[in-house]
Amino acid sequence: MRHWLLHPRLTLLVRLTLGLTFLLAALPKLGDPPGLAKTIWAYQLVPAFVLNPMALVLPWLELLCGVALLAGTWVRAAALWVGALLLAFSLALAVNLAQQRPIDCGCFGAAGPRTEAERLADMRWVLLRDLGLLLLVAQVLAATAPRKP
Amino acid sequence: MRPPWHSTTLRILTLGGTALLAALIANRLAAPARRLAWRTALPLSPAPAKPPGELERRAPTLPKVPPSAPEPHPQGARPAAAAPATNPAAPPVPEQTRTTSAPITEISSQEAWQAFQAGLPFLDARRSGEFTEGHLPGAWNTPVWEADLDDRLLDFKAQRRPAAGDAIVIYCSGGDCRDSQLLAEKLLAQGYFHLLIYREGYPDWVSRNHPVEKGAR
Numbered sequence: 001m002r003h004w005l006l007h008p009r010l011t012l013l014v015r016l017t018l019g020l021t022f023l024l025a026a027l028p029k030l031g032d033p034p035g036l037a038k039t040i041w042a043y044q045l046v047p048a049f050v051l052n053p054m055a056l057v058l059p060w061l062e063l064l065c066g067v068a069l070l071a072g073t074w075v076r077a078a079a080l081w082v083g084a085l086l087l088a089f090s091l092a093l094a095v096n097l098a099q100q101r102p103i104d105c106g107c108f109g110a111a112g113p114r115t116e117a118e119r120l121a122d123m124r125w126v127l128l129r130d131l132g133l134l135l136l137v138a139q140v141l142a143a144t145a146p147r148k149p
Numbered sequence: 150m151r152p153p154w155h156s157t158t159l160r161i162l163t164l165g166g167t168a169l170l171a172a173l174i175a176n177r178l179a180a181p182a183r184r185l186a187w188r189t190a191l192p193l194s195p196a197p198a199k200p201p202g203e204l205e206r207r208a209p210t211l212p213k214v215p216p217s218a219p220e221p222h223p224q225g226a227r228p229a230a231a232a233p234a235t236n237p238a239a240p241p242v243p244e245q246t247r248t249t250s251a252p253i254t255e256i257s258s259q260e261a262w263q264a265f266q267a268g269l270p271f272l273d274a275r276r277s278g279e280f281t282e283g284h285l286p287g288a289w290n291t292p293v294w295e296a297d298l299d300d301r302l303l304d305f306k307a308q309r310r311p312a313a314g315d316a317i318v319i320y321c322s323g324g325d326c327r328d329s330q331l332l333a334e335k336l337l338a339q340g341y342f343h344l345l346i347y348r349e350g351y352p353d354w355v356s357r358n359h360p361v362e363k364g365a366r
Contacts, residue, residue, distance in 0.1 A: 033176065033185040034276065034294035038328075041193060048193040052185050056176055060168035068164070077160030102325075113324065 011143040014136045018082060019069030021133065026062035028109025033059070039106030043092050061085070069140075076144045083137040090130040097123050182277045184296035191293060192334040252342040253333045256318070258357060261347040264318050265359070270309050274321040274328035275351065277365070285320070285354060286362040293328045293335070302336075316343045323350030 004010070029036045037055035040046055046054060061081060068078035089107070096103050102119035104111045105126045114122070176184055256264065265271065271288040273280050280290040289305045291298060311317060317336065321328040333344040347354075355361060 030175070032183060033179075034183065034292070034296070037185055037189075038294045048189055048191075051193065052187055052189050056172040056185055056187065057165075057168050060171040060175070061165065064164050064168055064171075074160045074164070076157050077164055080157070080161055081164055113322075116325075 005139065006143045008143075011140060014139050015069050015072065015075060015079075018079070018133065018136050018140065019066045019071075022062045022066030022082060023070065024066075025108050026059045026066055029059035029106075030063065032109065035110045036106060039104055039110065042103045042106075043096060044101070045092050045095060058085075075140060079137050079140040079144070083134060083141065086130050086134050086137060090127055090134070093123055093127045093130065097127065181297040182292070182295055185294070186296045190299060190335075191331050192338055193331070252337050253330070253344045253346060255348050256345045258347075258349050258353050260345075261318060261320070261349075261354070262357075262359065264316065264345065264347075269316050269318050269345075270305070270311060271347075272305065272317060272319045272332060273351075274319055274332040275326075279322065279351075281363070281365045283355070283361045283363050284351065284366075286360050288320075288362075288366075290366045291332060293331045298335075302339075311341070313340045314343050315341075316345055317341060318345045318347055320347040320350045320354070323348065323352045326350060 033052075033055045036059065037052055040055055041051055062085070065078040065081045065085075068074045069082070093105070097120070100120065102116040103123070104114075104119065105122060107126060176187075265285065271285045272291045273284050273288045274291060274293050277290055277292045277295060280288075280292065284290070289301070289309075291301045291305065305311075319329040319332050319336075329346045329348070329350070333346055336344055
């Protein structure tokens with residue numbers, strides 16, 4: 001079982017999936033930091049002084065990690081970043097979901113106008129997707145773990 | 150030999166540092182509508198601003214317009230009742246008005262229409278791209294989330310010269326849009342105390358067949 005889970009081909013597939021996801025998530029956000037700041041503010045979890053720096057740096061971090069995962073360089077460092085980001089995103093979504101506060105995920109840029117029920121339903125799916133992506137990160141981390149001497 | 154965690158930590162920090170550097174350069178090169186100030190100039194409270202609908206709903210003090218003003222009306226230019234573009238000698242609001250009305254008040258579609266006919270200034274708090282696609286005729290483009298908001302507000306004040314007590318109508322895209330509220334709080338902090346939020350906003354204006362204008366300002 002362990003042999004299959006850490007198979008190099010599976011690791012490659014997982015790495016490419018994660019890399020592509022983060023690359024695609026970064027591109028629309030890179031072009032519109034004000035929109036991202038507005039989206040992050042809607043989560044009501046980030047203090048005001050962190051909001052704008054976060055909206056400016058986050059897309060670049062996603063882009064760099066995505067490229068690193070696709071290129072196969074610095075995979076472990078990029079996977080650790082991606083894991084930390086996914087954990088933060090999931091937590092932010094979970095908190096808002098628990099409070100039944102419908103927000104736009106903003107994961108792949110700004111979304112069009114939707115009803116509150118649609119947003120809440122979306123948030124559940126996004127939370128599930130993020131948890132799935134976290135499993136992929138765990139696979140990459142396990143496969144790239146430094147071997148004990 | 151260095152421990153394996155050493156290089157990973159270094160790489161994590163390098164990735165973060167490179168992202169920061171890239172953001173600094175990209176934001177400097179970005180067009181104003183895509184630029185974001187590193188320090189927010191908005192009064193962003195940690196708790197959400199009052200959700201739409203929970204604002205003060207006292208009767209706003211709108212200038213009187215002729216009761217015969219038709220609504221709806223054909224698409225066209227601003228009605229003749231509208232005031233001129235500049236209003237330099239706007240008298241201050243009487244003391245009595247100040248005490249009976251909250252500084253930030255919500256107004257209905259009907260009241261927004263009356264305010265439009267009375268020639269009150271309208272500030273559009275949405276993104277500049279949305280403004281270009283369509284806005285209330287004569288509205289000022291003051292996108293709260295964009296880096297040049299302060300310049301745009303200065304421009305508005307220089308041209309329109311509103312007194313602290315003059316009514317200013319603010320709108321965004323309706324629904325749960327809180328941009329109008331943010332802009333109102335910013336203007337309140339700057340001393341303006343007769344701010345009217347047209348909560349239903351632009352979609353409502355369009356749905357009522359009121360005149361709209363396209364293009365940047």
